Amino acid sequence: MKSFARVTKLSNIGGRADYITNEKKQEAILAKSEVVDWKPYQNFERANQRTATANNEGREMIIALPNEWSQLPPAELHVRANTIAQTAVGKATDLQWAVHWNHARSNLHIHVIFSERQREKDAGRWDRDIYLTEDGKVARRKADRAKNPDGTDKPPVHRKGEEKGGFTAKDKTYTTKSWLADTKERLKQTFTERWGVNIEKPDYLHQYHEGKGREAPAIRHKNEVIKSVNGRLKDLASVGFSVEKNALPPIRANMKNRYLLVPFLKDGQPQLRRCRTAEEAVDFLHQTKADWSARFDTFRQQPSFSFTAVLEAQRGYYEALFAMKDKRKPLDQSVVTAPERFQTAVDEFLTAKARERALKSVSEGYKGLKGILHGAEKKEAVADYEIARRTADRLGEKVAEQLFFNTPYQRSQFISFPLDCDGKPSSETVEKCREKKSELEVKARTAIENARPDTALKPSPERLEARRSDFVAQMAKCPIEQREALRELLRGNLDGLKNGNSITDKLTKAEVEQFVRRNLPTPAEVQRQQEKEQSRNSRKKERGRGYGE
Incomplete structure (x- = not known):
């Protein structure tokens, strides 16, 4: 995808x-x-x-x-x-x-x-009337308020008590x-x-949203050209041509000016043709299709010019090596559900506290003569209140265990008085619980990011050895004159691989890159190595000749 x-x-x-x-x-x-x-x-x-x-x-x-x-x-x-x-x-x-x-x-x-x-x-609620200035900002002084044409103040945007x-x-x-x-x-x-969705490398050039308006057919026509150009750019990249360096800058610069550049071959070398319209580009694509296909169909039929198998082998080796290095543990679901469980505990505590307050009010209504006349009802009301109080305290302890308090007194105040006089949660209670929930949400996100996915490969030395051997065998098929281009493609392919853990990714990529350098030396590196060997052998001969004399 x-x-x-x-x-x-x-x-x-x-x-x-x-x-x-x-x-x-x-x-x-x-x-x-x-x-x-x-x-x-x-x-x-x-x-x-x-x-x-x-x-x-x-x-x-x-x-x-x-x-x-x-x-x-x-x-x-x-x-x-x-x-x-x-x-x-x-x-x-x-x-x-x-x-x-x-x-x-x-x-x-x-x-x-x-x-x-x-x-x-x-x-x-607003604690005062809020007026604006002529610039739409809050007026701090009466003189700054925006005025009507007759010189009177414009009405406030918010009134006190709203x-x-x-x-x-x-x-x-x-x-x-x-x-x-x-x-x-x-x-x-x-x-x-x-x-386990495989995210493909995006196309070199993006297509435009067609929509459903009058311009949709023209945009669709332009997208067909862009799709064809992307295909030709991929063909060029497959044979080692540096698309990002030599083709994309001029193509993108011309697209800003509404021109389309189409790759084609001249004397076997890639060139770019500027077209003023999508129709002109389509015509030119048709004109050059046969020459282009003849050249690149030949390349595709020759294993030496097709690096797909090598790139896939590198991906397989990377994944097997990553699995061996990956120290992540499976996702702890208790950490993920902690914010929701904490919020549920807070809601249960506050609901229980509201019930405790209501039953306390009922029990206190039996004070004095009413309590004497209705002894049984008073006893039942007091019992209900005590049960509600113990339940609320128990739920409060459950919440308080997850919070931090500077003193035991602060903890007891939180459990005993989490509500304001109007029965709503106090601002201190709301803020303290909100901070804790945010902290748990951060931990949950971190746990998800750092957990080992269920779809991740299990470490296997046998798999690693098999994929290493396959990677070596695929690299060995590349002719020496194509190694530099293949190295560039492998480097780009490696940059696009990622399995979620940045540290393990970095270590794995470094080892894979070093493995490629050892097993796929470029002509220049081979020449330098040969020169070193010749120099070393010459020194050995010189030393041997000296001993003989």
């Missing part, structure tokens, strides 16, 4: 969510998540708009999926798609997704729509330059480690 992930901003998150999940607008929806009510998000963004430009309401990420996943049972596809969506966004809430085929049913993909904000359970929006500030992570690259790497690792 080729890796693909693209992110765009959304100015109408609700409309886009409806579009990707609407059966009438999409031809083939294979799976989708629960519907999210995006109206509160939209209202919040519009109410907090500070400039003439509308706020960005969310983002959408489109991620390629293996086409074979379309054959999975619906429940399994749903689980995998949900995992991909949460891995991409980095959270499990405030997102919605749908799995689609493209129009030609050649590209299975998932749309993930998400907000850069998160819901807040207890957002609080509930706050109920959303956190936007997560700035999504605006950093490294976020998309890191996300692609996380997705690649998830595909490889969890489901």
Whole structure:
């Protein structure tokens, strides 16, 4: 599967969510998540708009999926798609997704729509009227407030006592330059480690999104040209031509100016022809097809010019060697489920504490004359309260065991008084539990990243020896004049291999690269070695002649 992930901003998150999940607008929806009510998000963004430009309401990420996943049972596809969506966004809430085929049913993909904000359970209320300046910033002084044409103050955007929006500030992570690259790497690792999906090296030139508008046929025509050009670039790379250095820079530079460069052969040497339109490029591809095919079909029929078997042998050797070096342990599910179990424990504790408070109020209602007149009821109410108190304390101890307190007094206060006067969790309780849950979530993510996947090869000395021998045999078939090109291809292939553990990857790649240098010396290295041998033999003869005299 080729890796693909693209992110765009959304100015109408609700409309886009409806579009990707609407059966009438999409031809083939294979799976989708629960519907999210995006109206509160939209209202919040519009109410907090500070400039003439509308706020960005969310983002959408489109991620390629293996086409074979379309054959999975619906429940399994749903689980995998949900995992991909949460891995991409980095959270499990405030997102919605749908799995689609493209129009030609050649590209299975998932749309993930998400907000850069998160819901807040207890957002609080404004403690004063909030006015804005003419620039849309919060006015700190009365004189800074924005004015109406008649000179009066514009009304406040928030009034004292009103509930706050109920959303956190936007997560700035999504605006950093490294976020998309890191996300692609996380997705690649998830595909490889969890489901054994082989991520292919991307094409040299990307194709354009066709869509369904008037330009779709023209874009499709252009994509056909790009597909053919990618094929020719692969042919050139297969015979040792440095595509990245000699072909891609001019091709990409011309594409920015809407020109297409098509590789062709002149006197047996690769050249580039500039075409102004896709039609011109198609015509030129047809004109040069016979010459190109005759040359490269010959190369493909000659094992000495086809390095596929050597590249596959290197991959096999790398995987077997990695398995021997990999010291990771299987995933500890208790670490993964710890955040959810902790949150459940907190919810049970707070619910029990609320029940304790309610029963205490009931038992205290029997004080005085009422208790004397209703002795049996009072006794039952007090007993119920004591049971609720002991239950709440027991659940509180369970939560407190996972938290850090500076003093025993702080611990007892947490267990005894986690609620405010209004019956809601106190800010200290919420913050302390939130920090602990975040810590557990970090540990869970780290455990997932560092765990040995179920699909990973088990270490086997026999397998390692067999694959090492196969790798040596495949390299031995390469003619000496092609070794330099093969070394370059092997180096690029090795850079693309990754099994999830960076340290083990680095050690394995270093050993494989050293193994290649020993078993596949280039002509220059062979010559240097021969010169060293000749020099060494000459010195031995000189010493032998001296002894004889």
